[in-house]
Amino acid sequence: MLDNALTMIAIILTINIVYVSLSTIRMILTLKGKRYVAAGISMFEITIYTVGLGLVLDNLDRIENLIAYAVGYGIGVVVGSKIEEKLALGYITVNVISSDPGIEFTRKLRDKGYGVTSWYAYGMEGDRLAMQILTPRKYELKLYETIKEIDPKAFIIAYEPKQIRGGFWVKQVRKGRLFKNEKKKATQTTTEQQAKE
CATH class of the missing domain: 3.30.70.120 (Alpha-Beta Plaits)
Known part of the structure; x- marks a missing residue:
């Protein structure tokens, strides 16, 4: 049971890191005028977001899932900004x-x-x-x-x-x-x- 709970936390954490990173990159691409690339990224972004949010909402009785979601969001902001620095667009x-x-x-x-x-x-x-x-x-x-x-x-x-x-x-x-x-x-x-x- 504990093994299953840890797997769920890892999945939620990973999903949110990927989602927020894509969200940051999409926003930057939109601001740089690359709207079609941003639109393509947004399709993956919303799919990942829906899956991650669904996992948390289906298990609201587990506080560790909500914490993993919040921590993944924070890490995703940092990862997204680091990726943008490496891309150095414009x-x-x-x-x-x-x-x-x-x-x-x-x-x-x-x-x-x-x-x-x-x-x-x-x-x-x-x-x-x-x-x-x-x-x-x-x-x-x-x-x-x-x-x-x-x-x-x-x-x-x-x-x-x-x-x-x-x-x-x-x-x-x-x-x-x-x-x-x-x-x-x-x-x-x-x-x-x-x-x-």
């Missing part, structure tokens, strides 16, 4: 203000494949270099590291654009042409290191 826009307009900031970023629009600005303490940088979300952390290497005191604000249209850089990203040089360099470095060993 783009991020980063506004950077450097206190040293003399730094070759834009050239260094463009050499690494980032789309940069820059202009000179004036702050409370003098001239500044302002930049707007567009990058796929999967390169966001790498971009922050690059900015800190160039100017550790740079002021950074990031946000996700709702819509992107036109422009040279977006076309290049969609064709998969950007950031290939960086991958080639990394492969060459690894090959050279292996040859030395």
